[in-house]
Amino acid sequence: MILDELILPVLLVIVVLVVGAYLVAVLDEAIAGALGMPRATSVWTAPLAQGAWLLTQQANATEAPDWRAWRLAPALYLALAAIGLAVVPFSPTLIPTDLVTSVVLWGSVEALATVVIFLHGWSANTLLALIGAYRYVALGLSYILISMFVLIGVALPAESLQFSQVVASQEGLWNVIRQPLGLPLFLIVGLGMTFWGPLNLADSRDLARGTASAVSGPPRLVWNLARAAMLVPSAARRRAPSWAAG
Amino acid sequence: MAVSWLSRLAAQASVPVFPVRGLHGEEAFYQLALTPGIELVDSPRHASILLVAGGVPPDQHDALRRVHDQLPAPFATLWYCSEPLAELASATRLDDPGALPGALMTIHRELMSGKRGSSPRLLPDEPPNPWEGLGDDGHGGEGMMGGVPYGRPMAMNMTDDLRDGLTLDSLTVILGPFLPMLPPGLSAKVTLQGDLIQSWTTRGAPYPIALESLFFQALQGPVPIAALERARARYHLKRLHFALRLAGLDRLALEALRLAFDSHLSLKGVAILRRRLMRSGFFRLTATGQGRLDEETARRAGGVAARAAGHEEDWRSEDEGYRQLGFLLLTQRQGDTAARWRQTLSEVEQSLQLAAQAEHEAVHTQRSDGVETPRGTWHRQWPEEASDLLDDLLPGLEWDEAMSTLASLDLAPLSPWSLEETGGAPITQDIGEESRA
Numbered sequence: 001m002i003l004d005e006l007i008l009p010v011l012l013v014i015v016v017l018v019v020g021a022y023l024v025a026v027l028d029e030a031i032a033g034a035l036g037m038p039r040a041t042s043v044w045t046a047p048l049a050q051g052a053w054l055l056t057q058q059a060n061a062t063e064a065p066d067w068r069a070w071r072l073a074p075a076l077y078l079a080l081a082a083i084g085l086a087v088v089p090f091s092p093t094l095i096p097t098d099l100v101t102s103v104v105l106w107g108s109v110e111a112l113a114t115v116v117i118f119l120h121g122w123s124a125n126t127l128l129a130l131i132g133a134y135r136y137v138a139l140g141l142s143y144i145l146i147s148m149f150v151l152i153g154v155a156l157p158a159e160s161l162q163f164s165q166v167v168a169s170q171e172g173l174w175n176v177i178r179q180p181l182g183l184p185l186f187l188i189v190g191l192g193m194t195f196w197g198p199l200n201l202a203d204s205r206d207l208a209r210g211t212a213s214a215v216s217g218p219p220r221l222v223w224n225l226a227r228a229a230m231l232v233p234s235a236a237r238r239r240a241p242s243w244a245a246g
Numbered sequence: 247m248a249v250s251w252l253s254r255l256a257a258q259a260s261v262p263v264f265p266v267r268g269l270h271g272e273e274a275f276y277q278l279a280l281t282p283g284i285e286l287v288d289s290p291r292h293a294s295i296l297l298v299a300g301g302v303p304p305d306q307h308d309a310l311r312r313v314h315d316q317l318p319a320p321f322a323t324l325w326y327c328s329e330p331l332a333e334l335a336s337a338t339r340l341d342d343p344g345a346l347p348g349a350l351m352t353i354h355r356e357l358m359s360g361k362r363g364s365s366p367r368l369l370p371d372e373p374p375n376p377w378e379g380l381g382d383d384g385h386g387g388e389g390m391m392g393g394v395p396y397g398r399p400m401a402m403n404m405t406d407d408l409r410d411g412l413t414l415d416s417l418t419v420i421l422g423p424f425l426p427m428l429p430p431g432l433s434a435k436v437t438l439q440g441d442l443i444q445s446w447t448t449r450g451a452p453y454p455i456a457l458e459s460l461f462f463q464a465l466q467g468p469v470p471i472a473a474l475e476r477a478r479a480r481y482h483l484k485r486l487h488f489a490l491r492l493a494g495l496d497r498l499a500l501e502a503l504r505l506a507f508d509s510h511l512s513l514k515g516v517a518i519l520r521r522r523l524m525r526s527g528f529f530r531l532t533a534t535g536q537g538r539l540d541e542e543t544a545r546r547a548g549g550v551a552a553r554a555a556g557h558e559e560d561w562r563s564e565d566e567g568y569r570q571l572g573f574l575l576l577t578q579r580q581g582d583t584a585a586r587w588r589q590t591l592s593e594v595e596q597s598l599q600l601a602a603q604a605e606h607e608a609v610h611t612q613r614s615d616g617v618e619t620p621r622g623t624w625h626r627q628w629p630e631e632a633s634d635l636l637d638d639l640l641p642g643l644e645w646d647e648a649m650s651t652l653a654s655l656d657l658a659p660l661s662p663w664s665l666e667e668t669g670g671a672p673i674t675q676d677i678g679e680e681s682r683a
Contacts, residue, residue, distance in 0.1 A: 032496075035497040036497060036500060036501070037496060037497065037500065038280060038281060038282035038283075038284075038500075039282055040260060040282040040283030041258055041259075041260070041283070045255075045258060046259070046260070048255060049255050049256060049257075049258040049259035049260075050259050050260070052252050052253075052255035052256040052259065053256040053259040053262075053294070053358070055252060055256070056252060056253060056256045056320070056358065057294070057318050057319075057320075058318040058319040058320075059318070060291055060316070060318045063373050063374075063396075063397050064373070064377075064396040064397050064398075125396075125398075127417065127419050127438070128289075130417075131438075131440075131441045131645055134440050134441055135441060198494070200494060204494055204646075205288050205427070205491065205492055205493075205494055206427055206492050206493075206494075206645065206646055206649040206650075207645070208288040208289040208425070208426065208427070209287075209288050209289050209292065212289075213288070213289045213291065214289070214291055215291060216291040216292065216318040217318055220291075220292070
């Protein structure tokens, strides 16, 4: 009972989160290399070497930060990624937590991500991090709104707020055909929530990396890991219908 | 054992370098941007090496010390064509541009293996505004709104909101002279409400920029127009590289830089870049009508900025050599950020067209009492330094608009020394070809 309903699901989430975040980082390196960015090390070792360097680097201080919030924010963001992953149906039988309200839970993860990202920028008590935080709050509200429409769009045909039911409802017709706008919009939300690629506006270069501009060492490693990890549940949720058809 | 394994792995990471762009130090960073294994980072917190390239005036040494102390341990400094601070007299100094990437990689490896100790802190570890244990409640605050609670004065809204009536607290900070998104040397006192710039007071002008020696030679006698126009195109492409990098378009930024360092720089390469810029939305992103210069300000800014606002000012139209090539003065009307980049790209293309034609017909400049530099007309006097125009231009803009406006303006004065004299080689074909390989 404990093994099936607690230990195995937790292990599954941790393994998928870590391996998934690593693969996201590898893919990011590979795409950068394919686009002609100068690269010296192999795409497989580059994320590991970067992680090792951050582990050896000192975690710096700013003047009078809100220490608890500053250190907690990356960990909370990682925890939100784990919560999001916990309700992803990997197969008809492999679902870490098959909540009847899993669609609502994912919606709340997106809303709480806005709080956590703001906290990360605000608590550093420095200018550029604060502007990054403000910027994400303005954007995050838009992302949440889009995501709500997408989530409602999949919950209605399933007549359920349970992701396993949403997947089962696509046995006859995939949602990507029924609601073609849902997938691209969800992709945008995924990139926006993790401020990845062209939607990296909270940690952007014109803000010297925004909310992360004052972070170094292990806290920065956790932040980078959390951002990559948050892409994993978004990506996993998008591929779930493929087993429904099979 | 575990630590040494971690250190060995860490040594394989790209070398994170925070660039301090000193006087005439810019060229070193173009080379490094194209070097595999070197990563130019945007925050000192993200670096293991502080690279100071070019001289830093003594009155900015304190600012440099503050940047130095922001790097987390273990870190080191490298001084390229620059005199180390007195406290760091034993730090590594280098004058050979070819040895720069190798030296950075060696320093990073030595730091990770423990062979090299971390650079010492230069400033006392205390807040600039003492607050601990002070004031009525021990947090530095006095009375209702006075003092410096937790090191900052109370954020009070003293000015009307310029945007939407959402009166956020005002925050006043000093930016520069080493903030990577500002022109090197530029410093300003800025008041922000949220991300909106309420006031901007320029305190220090940008460092002078060095031009290729051809522009100086053009004031001594005839020079080949082909070479002069290629030098102009290279200058503008390097500026475009900076703006694209700032906009997060890293791939296009590198493409612009590779073109700038390509000795066979051709119109075809620039046409491809223009297509990709259109597709990336760069012009749409900057086409918000922001950063518009009025007639008088545009004339003061000179060069591309003046022509982008409709001023028909270009010394080339006075030169018989250019007339022979059918030189046509290009202008835009809007005078805003997008217009300046459209003008820049059009001028790069025009320069390459003129270069190809002039090479074929072996045409030289005819007048040596003036020259059109990439920064503006140099006739009797140099193009003037115009950074104080930012004080009126930037208030009312959001942070990203202000930064993209700044990147589109070329306001620094011209250096009396050429690029070759200051140690920056104008064409390094090897760099472009190495990076492609």
